[in-house]
Amino acid sequence: MTEREKVAHVLRRLGLGAGRIEVRRYESLGWKGTVDALLKDDKVDEKFPISPYEFIAQPKGNLDTSAGRMSDWWALRLMMTRRPFQEKLTVFWHNHFALDAEKVNEAPTMLGYLDVLRKQGRAKFRDLLHGVVKQGALLVYLDNHTSNRIHPNENFARELFELFTLGVGHYTEHDIKESARAFTGWSLHYLGTGMNAKYDQLRDSAARNKLALYNFCIAPAVHDDGVKTVLGKTGRLNGDDVLDLAASHAATSQFICKKLWSWFAYPDPEKAVVDRLAAVWKKSDGDIASVIRAMTEAPEFWSAKCVGQMPKSPLDFTVSMFRVIDAGDTILKARGTPVDEFTPLPAEVRQAGSSLNFPIVVHHHKRVLVFPA
Numbered sequence: 001m002t003e004r005e006k007v008a009h010v011l012r013r014l015g016l017g018a019g020r021i022e023v024r025r026y027e028s029l030g031w032k033g034t035v036d037a038l039l040k041d042d043k044v045d046e047k048f049p050i051s052p053y054e055f056i057a058q059p060k061g062n063l064d065t066s067a068g069r070m071s072d073w074w075a076l077r078l079m080m081t082r083r084p085f086q087e088k089l090t091v092f093w094h095n096h097f098a099l100d101a102e103k104v105n106e107a108p109t110m111l112g113y114l115d116v117l118r119k120q121g122r123a124k125f126r127d128l129l130h131g132v133v134k135q136g137a138l139l140v141y142l143d144n145h146t147s148n149r150i151h152p153n154e155n156f157a158r159e160l161f162e163l164f165t166l167g168v169g170h171y172t173e174h175d176i177k178e179s180a181r182a183f184t185g186w187s188l189h190y191l192g193t194g195m196n197a198k199y200d201q202l203r204d205s206a207a208r209n210k211l212a213l214y215n216f217c218i219a220p221a222v223h224d225d226g227v228k229t230v231l232g233k234t235g236r237l238n239g240d241d242v243l244d245l246a247a248s249h250a251a252t253s254q255f256i257c258k259k260l261w262s263w264f265a266y267p268d269p270e271k272a273v274v275d276r277l278a279a280v281w282k283k284s285d286g287d288i289a290s291v292i293r294a295m296t297e298a299p300e301f302w303s304a305k306c307v308g309q310m311p312k313s314p315l316d317f318t319v320s321m322f323r324v325i326d327a328g329d330t331i332l333k334a335r336g337t338p339v340d341e342f343t344p345l346p347a348e349v350r351q352a353g354s355s356l357n358f359p360i361v362v363h364h365h366k367r368v369l370v371f372p373a
Contacts, residue, residue, distance in 0.1 A: 006031035015084030017320025038085035067101035072353035113137035149224035185223025
């Protein structure tokens with residue numbers, strides 16, 4: 001492979017495509033310099049000043065705060081961002097934590113959730129796990145706000161172990177039941193408590209202040225403070241204790257490293273590959289950026305099994321196709337200068353987001369896979 005081809009491979013896997021303009025931005029760095037630049041791209045100007053509240057604001061002056069409204073905004077961000085690794089990794093974590101916008105059904109809550117993934121997604125996994133749980137959207141989706149010491153709800157505890165950390169086979173039903181007790185009291189505070197306001201008016205007022213209607217809180221009165229045993233640890237364990245136990249478990253390093261490799265390189269990696277990444281995880285205390293750097297330095301990442309062999313997902317295909325146009329400056333010119341973050345977007349800018357989001361959603365539901373990357 002030429003150095004340019006190596007740069008393109010890195011951009012396809014860690015970024016959002018390797019079109020001519022995209023490659024030109026990174027080509028002089030070489031592939032190693034491109035990896036360095038992508039892993040630190042949260043420090044560069046994103047070239048995306050469009051607020052999500054410009055999508056929420058409607059032409060008639062009202063706000064549409066349904067969570068689905070954020071799909072068009074995120075699609076536009078994916079097309080325009082100069083931080084391709086940041087957004088690619090945010091998509092990975094969004095898939096990992098498996099949260100449904102329809103159930104959360106509130107834009108500020110979804111924005112807060114995505115903000116945690118975006119800001120903490122390349123840092124220590126333990127910090128990301130604490131951050132995303134305490135943001136609150138996961139607790140809504142997995143019903144933990146209904147859990148109390150009289151009737152612990154096991155949904156969140158089960159998904160925490162099965163999908164978010166250890167993986168199947170590394171925990172017991174007893175661990176789930178005890179963890180559910182530890183998370184009792186981790187709940188949500190309703191913003192309208194004590195206020196004499198209609199729901200729709202309150203929702204509108206909250207959004208204008210960039211607040212969610214339901215925000216994370218801990219209610220000590222309904223927390224089970226008794227002794228519990230989780231993953232071999234006994235004590236008066238609370239939610240923080242369980243998150244730490246799950247994040248530091250050896251099975252978690254294997255589970256997450258395998259998922260990262262499958263996302264960025266190829267499915268079903270060899271055990272030797274996962275073991276090497278897990279060793280980096282252990283040495284770096286679960287630092288995600290360190291694991292991904294090690295991934296790009298692995299010979300398997302540059303093998304015939306990897307290069308040009310990953311079928312593009314609908315998102316990868318659609319976003320990379322739109323990014324070839326490099327239409328950011330044109331879109332910003334059409335947007336003009338808004339009065340504030342609640343200035344409704346011009347129709348053509350709003351349509352640019354929906355025109356990108358629509359084929360992603362349609363192709364995803366049809367499970368279309370096109371063109372290897």
